[in-house]
Amino acid sequence: MAIVTMDKIVSLCKRRGYIFQSSEIYGKLNACYDYGPLGVELKKNIKEVWWQAMVYEHDNIVGLDAAILMHPRVWEASGHVEGFHDPLVDCKQCKNRFREDEIAPEKLAIKQCPACGTKGSLTDARQFNLMFKTHMGAVEENASVIYLRPETAQGIYVNYKNVMDSSRLKIPFGIAQIGKAFRNEITPGNFIFRTREFEQMEMQFFVKPGADDAYFEEWKQKRIDFYERMGIKKNKLRFHQHGSNELAHYAKAAFDIEYEFPIGWKELEGVHNRTDFDLSRHQEYSGKDLTYFDDESRERFLPYIIETSAGVDRTLLTCLVDAYEEEELEKDTRIVLHLDPKLAPIKAAILPLVNRDGMPDIAMAIYHDTKKYMNTFYDQGGSIGRRYRRQDEAGTPYGITVDSQTLEDGTVTVRDRDTLEQIRISKDMVLNFLKDKLTQ
Numbered sequence: 001m002a003i004v005t006m007d008k009i010v011s012l013c014k015r016r017g018y019i020f021q022s023s024e025i026y027g028k029l030n031a032c033y034d035y036g037p038l039g040v041e042l043k044k045n046i047k048e049v050w051w052q053a054m055v056y057e058h059d060n061i062v063g064l065d066a067a068i069l070m071h072p073r074v075w076e077a078s079g080h081v082e083g084f085h086d087p088l089v090d091c092k093q094c095k096n097r098f099r100e101d102e103i104a105p106e107k108l109a110i111k112q113c114p115a116c117g118t119k120g121s122l123t124d125a126r127q128f129n130l131m132f133k134t135h136m137g138a139v140e141e142n143a144s145v146i147y148l149r150p151e152t153a154q155g156i157y158v159n160y161k162n163v164m165d166s167s168r169l170k171i172p173f174g175i176a177q178i179g180k181a182f183r184n185e186i187t188p189g190n191f192i193f194r195t196r197e198f199e200q201m202e203m204q205f206f207v208k209p210g211a212d213d214a215y216f217e218e219w220k221q222k223r224i225d226f227y228e229r230m231g232i233k234k235n236k237l238r239f240h241q242h243g244s245n246e247l248a249h250y251a252k253a254a255f256d257i258e259y260e261f262p263i264g265w266k267e268l269e270g271v272h273n274r275t276d277f278d279l280s281r282h283q284e285y286s287g288k289d290l291t292y293f294d295d296e297s298r299e300r301f302l303p304y305i306i307e308t309s310a311g312v313d314r315t316l317l318t319c320l321v322d323a324y325e326e327e328e329l330e331k332d333t334r335i336v337l338h339l340d341p342k343l344a345p346i347k348a349a350i351l352p353l354v355n356r357d358g359m360p361d362i363a364m365a366i367y368h369d370t371k372k373y374m375n376t377f378y379d380q381g382g383s384i385g386r387r388y389r390r391q392d393e394a395g396t397p398y399g400i401t402v403d404s405q406t407l408e409d410g411t412v413t414v415r416d417r418d419t420l421e422q423i424r425i426s427k428d429m430v431l432n433f434l435k436d437k438l439t440q
């Protein structure tokens with residue numbers, strides 16, 4: 001079987017309109033990407049599936065959409081101003097920058113630069129804060145410095161009382177949020193795997209101290225099951241437990257869910273037991289009482305927090321990599337994305353076999369009937385074989401073709417992307433057929 005490389009994914013993404021480099025006509029903006037017509041649909045579908053699994057399938061989880069810009073004290077309390085650093089070294093020879101912890105120890109010992117090989121050329125490490133700074137208001141002075149949030153989590157912590165009181169929630173309960181986050185990564189790269197602007201899907205689950213270990217196990221399992229439900233191959237998913245040297249400042253325990261990308265096993269999502277670290281810090285820095293009063297036990301305490309934190313962009317990359325296949329057919333190779341129909345950007349392509357005998361009109365009518373309910377696509381350009389191949393690359397699960405038999409008996413061909421099987425159904429049944437398939 002042909003190997004899936006990142007280059008093949010990048011090129012398919014550009015060719016089919018999934019993902020483009022940001023500001024390409026100006027020579028690009030490094031580590032920033034734009035989602036094209038298909039990319040934006042896939043992203044939206046991923047977020048919907050996540051929201052469904054987290055918010056709608058739990059009667060004690062609600063949603064939130066906090067602002068990207070927050071009070072600067074938030075980032076002092078969270079530990080980001082003081083601790084969200086990567087150690088940065090410069091090469092005096094070739095001017096490249098590296099994260100110190102990504103350089104092999106033997107090279108670091110002789111300060112040899114990984115890119116140009118010059119010995120003694122690396123500077124000592126400097127601590128580089130990953131938060132993007134900007135200014136609020138018209139005066140660019142220190143007093144007005146604020147940050148673009150580096151994680152969505154803090155928006156949930158500072159609102160937990162607002163949400164709890166207004167929704168009349170009792171622990172255990174969760175707050176879910178999807179939104180943009182920004183990190184001035186020193187070594188971004190590998191396409192959308194590590195970018196400077198990205199989107200997170202985070203859920204913070206508030207529990208009674210002592211119940212945290214059990215909920216941590218429950219959420220680990222639910223989250224890995226989620227990827228399998230999305231159709232991701234089971235043998236490409238695994239847990240990685242953080243050792244004491246990897247644990248973030250806030251975590252008592254942390255597991256990454258990893259996926260085997262073309263660049264190796266890498267983090268896809270983090271599940272963390274954050275204890276009462278965040279709420280106790282916000283309580284201290286804000287001076288506001290953030291304790292919870294438990295009616296049953298008549299106790300007052302700061303809840304512990306179990307966090308599940310996934311990247312939208314990384315999930316999208318996982319879906320593409322996992323779905324990509326180069327299939328050897330008799331005469332040539334077919335590139336196909338076996339995306340789960342729920343995730344596929346286009347649900348069906350509606351195709352007149354030829355551009356005459358009224359076939360385009362019938363196809364267009366089917367297109368208009370279905371487009372109101374789902375993202376279907378009409379295409380009459382080029383041979384039917386080429387049109388099918390374009391849709392295979394786009395990951396479209398069904399091809400609906402209007403042909404000469406349609407003119408006789410009102411049936412159309414339905415071609416299945418994965419099996420290549422073709423069946424005939426009445427043209428009036430297309431919408432119901434697709435609705436059925438998409439809810440399976």
Ligand code: GAP
Nearest residue numbers: 151153193194195198268269270309310311314
């Ligand atoms: N609130 C906890 C938190 O932010 P994290 O492990 O730093 O934890 C969680 O990030 C997830 O966000 C990662 O597993 C990854 O999917 C995504 N992520 C983090 N940094 C990213 C970046 N620079 N580019 C793309 N995705 C990123």
